[in-house]
Amino acid sequence: xxDYSIWVLEYCYVSKYHKSGxxxxxHNQGYVKLPYxxxxxxGRDHVAMVDVGYNDKAYGKVLGDRFGVENWRDPKVVLxxxxxxxxxxxxxxxxxxxxxxxxxxxxxxKAKFYIQEREISKWVWAMSLPDRMRWMMVAxxxxxxxRGVGLAAEKRLVTVDGAMEDVLPxxxxxxxxxxxxxxxxxxxxxxxxxxxxQDTWVMAGDLVYQFDNLKSSGAVVDVDxxxxxxxxxxxxxxxxxxxxxxxxSQVGYEARRVIPIHEEGLRDxxxxxxxxxxxxxxxxxxxxxxxSKVA
Amino acid sequence: MTEPDLFxxxxxxxxxxxxxxxxxxxxxxxxxxxxxxxxxGSDTVARYAQDCRPIYEDLRRVIGQLSGLLxxxxxxxxxxxxxxxxxxQCRARWVEAGQRLGCLNAPAAVQGHxxxxxxAHSFCGQILAQVPQLRRGPEAETQFDRMTVQIKRAYAHLxxxxxxxxxxxxxxxTHACCACTH
Numbered sequence: 299x300x301d302y303s304i305w306v307l308e309y310c311y312v313s314k315y316h317k318s319g320x321x322x323x324x325h326n327q328g329y330v331k332l333p334y335x336x337x338x339x340x341g342r343d344h345v346a347m348v349d350v351g352y353n354d355k356a357y358g359k360v361l362g363d364r365f366g367v368e369n370w371r372d373p374k375v376v377l378x379x380x381x382x383x384x385x386x387x388x389x390x391x392x393x394x395x396x397x398x399x400x401x402x403x404x405x406x407x408k409a410k411f412y413i414q415e416r417e418i419s420k421w422v423w424a425m426s427l428p429d430r431m432r433w434m435m436v437a438x439x440x441x442x443x444x445r446g447v448g449l450a451a452e453k454r455l456v457t458v459d460g461a462m463e464d465v466l467p468x469x470x471x472x473x474x475x476x477x478x479x480x481x482x483x484x485x486x487x488x489x490x491x492x493x494x495x496q497d498t499w500v501m502a503g504d505l506v507y508q509f510d511n512l513k514s515s516g517a518v519v520d521v522d523x524x525x526x527x528x529x530x531x532x533x534x535x536x537x538x539x540x541x542x543x544x545x546x547s548q549v550g551y552e553a554r555r556v557i558p559i560h561e562e563g564l565r566d567x568x569x570x571x572x573x574x575x576x577x578x579x580x581x582x583x584x585x586x587x588x589x590s591k592v593a
Numbered sequence: 594m595t596e597p598d599l600f601x602x603x604x605x606x607x608x609x610x611x612x613x614x615x616x617x618x619x620x621x622x623x624x625x626x627x628x629x630x631x632x633x634g635s636d637t638v639a640r641y642a643q644d645c646r647p648i649y650e651d652l653r654r655v656i657g658q659l660s661g662l663l664x665x666x667x668x669x670x671x672x673x674x675x676x677x678x679x680x681x682q683c684r685a686r687w688v689e690a691g692q693r694l695g696c697l698n699a700p701a702a703v704q705g706h707x708x709x710x711x712x713a714h715s716f717c718g719q720i721l722a723q724v725p726q727l728r729r730g731p732e733a734e735t736q737f738d739r740m741t742v743q744i745k746r747a748y749a750h751l752x753x754x755x756x757x758x759x760x761x762x763x764x765x766x767t768h769a770c771c772a773c774t775h
Binding site: 397419423435 | 662737763
């Protein structure tokens with residue numbers, strides 16, 4: 299029995315991203331493809347998303363010209379691949395406030411948004427610091443926070459303080475303070491609806507970029523595999539490792555159940571297809587009665 | 594003077610939550626100072642673009658901070674945002690931006706650009722003036738709604754004054770997920 303279908307939807311990508319950004323310490327090890335994705339969770343009369351991508355009108359040209367981001371597609375086009383429209387989305391969980399995760403709230407006019415309170419409060423603090431500490435403000439657009447004010451006015455923004463159980467039936471939120479960002483959050487789906495679930499999926503946001511963060515060579519410390527954190531953390535790599543351990547414990551240490559959204563290798567772990575626009579749709583699981591969107 | 598017809602009146606009337614409902618020059622994209630300096634070949638304009646950077650950065654931060662403070666005040670237990678050190682730092686930065694704006698020498702070709710910065714600064718000031726009076730309760734909702742429109746308007750003016758090639762840009766992408774080899 300499965301309550302929810304889960305799809306990872308690619309909405310653009312960078313063809314050549316330096317591997318040390320993905321994997322802490324992987325210097326001079328070349329480049330990897332970095333897909334940009336959001337997650338759709340459908341079931342129990344809800345359509346939820348983890349993150350909403352960014353708005354190409356605002357950033358598309360800069361990202362294309364300077365950073366090689368390619369093939370951005372509107373959520374209308376991307377969601378249509380799984381038979382949905384942005385209007386169908388009633389809930390959005392924002393894993394963190396970076397522009398490529400929180401930068402397109404306007405395209406989801408009927409959704410209620412959840413974000414960690416700490417992500418907002420520490421952002422306000424970081425903005426108050428001197429210019430020489432500006433690095434801590436990286437990749438956040440004040441405009442996204444302005445739009446958050448609008449969502450609050452419409453009573454469509456919820457700030458979460460730490461963990462929150464059953465936000466939707468069988469779906470929990472967990473915080474990873476001072477890790478990738480100040481108030482990063484992951485989403486746990488207990489897909490059998492049980493408290494002690496045997497069918498748990500974790501949407502990791504940017505706490506994990508790729509499967510290598512969960513299982514990289516442990517030769518240096520004489521084990522088969524070990525966790526290696528992502529390269530970018532305004533908090534600490536230690537906190538990333540601690541969050542990874544907690545996520546992994548939730549899924550019984552079955553690494554494929556922790557879903558990274560910058561991972562090209564999802565295609566090797568789950569059924570998937572490439573759309574006519576050249577973007578990948580990956581089907582993580584299907585709810586009872588749901589038809590495959592990749593077959 | 595004749596009264597405008599119904600269509601004109603309706604077309605010119607904004608909903609209360611519309612950012613254009615507020616008085617003042619409208620936010621509209623103006624020629625980028627960096628492009629103007631290239632086409633006009635003017636050192637003065639180039640210097641203006643250079644002098645704009647700290648002002649733009651100040652306003653970017655003030656808008657971001659005020660937005661975050663408004664969210665926290667409205668949705669969380671942090672009701673006394675006026676007492677937070679971040680609120681004081683935000684006000685200090687706004688004052689500094691005002692002083693820099695006062696000294697900014699804007700050639701005629703970029704007066705429209707400076708007007709956008711002035712407006713962004715002015716709307717931030719209107720919000721800051723209300724922060725000490727923020728209270729909980731039904732009346733606060735109306736006040737929050739007003740400030741919401743004002744912060745959106747401030748952002749719209751600053752966005753209109755953005756010029757990535759001149760370093761006037763809302764997001765620092767340098768270390769973002771997308772910052773690759775280019």
